[in-house]
Amino acid sequence: MADNVDFESLVAQYYEPLYQFAFSLARDEPEACDLTQQTFCIWASKGHQLRDASKVKTWLFTTLHREFLGIRRKQTRFPQVELEQAAPELPVVSPAAISRHDTAQVLAELARLDEVYQAPVSLFYLQDCSYNEIAEILQVPLGTIKSRLSRGIRRLQELLADKPGGPHEKQTTL
């Protein structure tokens, strides 16, 4: 049972990755702090309901993501966006060009992605979560997650390639 998990140990283990995930989505320090804190607050009141202690990490990330979506839905109603087909050939930014961007720029480009791609791509790069874990956290079928990751990564690289200094860095295509 997960209610045996020591709260302080849990915070020590997960507050950093949770904050990083929150910040990658919200791009706002106070909001990311609140999301992280709220996640642990929900754990304190509902965490005992989790039967499998090995699912704690997934549970925490799922909860944080839900909280984020809940806040965003209150702020604005997102239009339903159909997934566009991934273009067969997309520009790929060079590693050197990526290195010239700072984290804020990369996150700003991440925010330009369709909402369905943002959380998967963030978890993909931040946490080294397996595809299964990402699917579990976001509660989306594995095949869908792979498809979203593929499109999200292509799109992110395309956006980074289009940034100043980017276009001439387009060096190859898929």
Place this chain on the structure above:
Amino acid sequence: MSINEAKTTLLLYRPGTADAEDPQIAAALALAKSDPELAHWLEDHCARQEALRVKFRQITVPAGLKEQIISEQAVLRRRIYWRPRIALGAVAAVALLAFLAAFWRSYPPGDDTLAIYQNQMVRIALSGYGMDLATDDHTKIRSYLAQNRAPADYVLPTALQKAAVTGCAIEGWQAVKVSMICFRTGRPLPPNQSSDLWLFVVDRASLKDAPENSQPRFAVVKGLATVAWSQGDKVYLLGTEADEATIRKFL
């Protein structure tokens, strides 16, 4: 599997992770070993992935967040613990007494740490407060605080003395009174807001881990830039909605 299919599959490949155990990725990696063009593309791809991972991991966590989460939870736990007891005491007079007691003693003994004090004062600043006295006159503020037995003999940093004062309020902490003096940093404020810089002064004895000296201790609490220090028998906590650079100008 064609070269293009392999590239599409490997787009999800992160070197150094368990991704290579995925059968499709394993097949694409095997193909890369025998195809120089794909191998060259893979090398670039891995460098791109690593560069992006580095960018994501450069997100830094604010100092004190862990302590803030733990201290907030400790407070919440105690509140939850007390809730049923209060419910049992349904008699109106008892409830009223409990309320009055809780007003001045929001936290049970043991919660007298600087972190919890900071959190409680920041919450007051952020969640809206009523100024007991609205004035731009420091003398009137000191007089009002002294009359109400709140800390009034505080020492303002030289720079803070020059800031525009807008009034004061008296708050509670561990059964002692806290003087809250409101200032303006000079930044434009929303129409309904009169202050964006707040100084809280409390007796040093009310905090078991009060700062040892006047060396400022900076922390971001709930998005508010704060600095705490001790001087004489008082602990000072200054907070602002602006950033740390701004708060330093008032020290």
